[in-house]
Amino acid sequence: MSTTSRDPIDELADFATRTAKDARRVLAGPDGPLAFALGLGLLAMAEVTIYAEEIGPAMVANLLATLPLALARKHVAWATGAIVFGVLFAISVDGATLTLAALVGLVIALYLFASTYRRRWSVVPALPFLFNAIEPFSGDDAGFSGVLLLVVVVAAEALGDSRRQRGEAIAELDETRQAMVDTLQDQAAMGERARIARDLHDIVAHHVSAIAVQAESARLTIEGLPAEGRAHFEAIGQTARDALTEMRRLLGVLREDANAEPTRDPQPSLTGLNELVETARAAGSPVVLTLEGAVDTLPPGVDLCAYRILQEALTNVRRHAPGAAVEVKLECGPDAVHLLVRDHGPGADSPDPDGHGLLGMRERAIMVGGTLSAGPAVGGGFAVEAELAVKGAA
DSSP, X not given: OOOOOOOHHHHHHHHHHHHHHHHHHHHHSTTHHHHHHHHHHHHHHHHHHHHOSSHHHHHHHHHHTTGGGGGTTTOHHHHHHHHHHHHHHHHHSTTOOOOHHHHXXXXXXXXXXXXXXXXXXXXXXXXXXXXXXXXXXXXXXXXXXXXXXXXXXXXHHHHHHHHHHHHHHHHHHHHHHHHHHHHHHHHHHHHHHHHHHHHHHHHHHHHHXXXXXXXXXXHHHOTTOOHHHHHHHHHHHHHHHHHHHXXXXXXXXXXXXHTOOOOOOOOOOGGGHXXXXXXXXXXXXXXXXXXXXXXXXXXXXXXXXXXHHHHHHHHHHHHHSTTOOEEEEEEEOSSEEEEEEEEOSOSTTSOOTTSHHHHHHHHHHHHTTOEEEEXXXXXXXXXXXXXXXXXXXX
């Protein structure tokens, strides 16, 4: 029985991969900054032991330039100040040395500081390094190293400032986008309410006009009607005419708010349901219609509400699931009207339950004392289901 041994290079690569995953998990956790600061501190101690002439001052300076990173997540200003002081202490004290770990800590701290505070504050931690480049703190002729350190500091702050500006731009874009969405929702809701008001006006105006005409006819045609009865009939007619005037005035305000032109088309009803279905079929959606009960006995408000809900639901199918098969069920009972529009489309691309069209459908259902639900259907697709009360709606 033979056994195969893995290549040492492959084993080393696997070990490095696992180590990198574990390191990322630790650094992303709540103790990540502390672990990173301790790692840099240990590296700085090793470098000081190897390279420093005076271990004591160099150890203090480099630990001060690395360990404060543990506080950078919550107190970036204090951590940056301590690290800058530690780096300056390392380059100015005789016998001390600036380690690579301390330089990494300085770059990270300045990057975080510049990404947190605005540009005028980011200049503050960079000023000591500018003075060091002009006149080295160590007193030696170390102009090149001072300039190089200043370049590193400016580069770290430039990257941090770029990140901050990018974050602010993204936040501003998100706020603008959200404001546009809110405005569109408000406009859509206002337009839908104005259309509901117009529909309601046309329905109620017909009945109120009939009341006014019948009251006036009774006052003029009933023989032997006493004067008191005539006065009552006249008051009824006048009240009806006043109600019509106020209704038209309110409708005019709604039309101005919604920036809509008045229309003179007759109100649709479920008697035109076949035309609505044929329009959907002509657009490429196979529609199966199931109808139970008589639609011509419904109150006008319920009739119009059901028609508008079916119209909007079929429009949403054509928009979000073009070509998908559609089931339309309409049950007209003595107490309620139940309707269901379900498509067999992708489902995920169906309209948002909080979309503008569904908002209008819900408002129409509530207006006649009904309910409406919309969402993904069992087995796939999207379904809109409404229950509209008939009793009391007239």
